Amino acid sequence: MTLTVFDKIISDRGSRYAVSGGPAATRAEVAALLAELRQNKRFAKATHNTWAAILSGEGVRDDDGESGAAQIIQQMLERAGLTDHVVIVTRWYGGKHLGGDRFRHVVDAVRHYLAQIGR
Template sequence: MAGLQVFDKIISDRGSRYAVSGGPARNRAEVAALLAKLKSAKRFQKATHHSWAAILEGEPVKDDDGESGAGALILQMLERAGLHDHVVVVTRWYGGKHLGGDRFRHVADAVRHYLAHHS
């Protein structure tokens, strides 16, 4: 998927699985295009959540996609890393068991993985 970097199957816990993706985006239209590209892959169409965040033209934007608080956590990490005009998406396939606070640790670990490996 050109312009989109995907790190799949990086975390698994009690049946839930996580992936992290991202790519350059200067505005909401480019974020939407990257999300559409990600969701065009059959495996990602079946995901429960695609939480994301970006800092576009200096403005923070985020979407939890039903994973309450995940977008804010991703945004906080992007701000700390100084990564602007770039969207990061944490995808979760819900495994049937609630993870409680561990889900925030997994979102943070996924973003850390992306920040360490993106080119």
């Protein structure tokens, strides 16, 4: 399995975002990619590692405390037709609430990832 990471892609009011992902056909492969990401201490200490995947037609996701964000990732994967793949949006909280802008940043991060992998 290969994890692709795009770090420091968005910064807003102290919060910073990264996006990662890779092929994953099972929940075990998703867990392995998340474990690989968290081996990097910086990502392990992130406020949120929100993720979603479409595995053989079944959507699986985890908000990791960023309520509603994983659903956005899942919807974007469905629209892009990207299956058996996990996308993880990482946020380091900067001390100021972003309100609805946090969802815009999740969308922008996923768009960045999809563009980089040619989707």
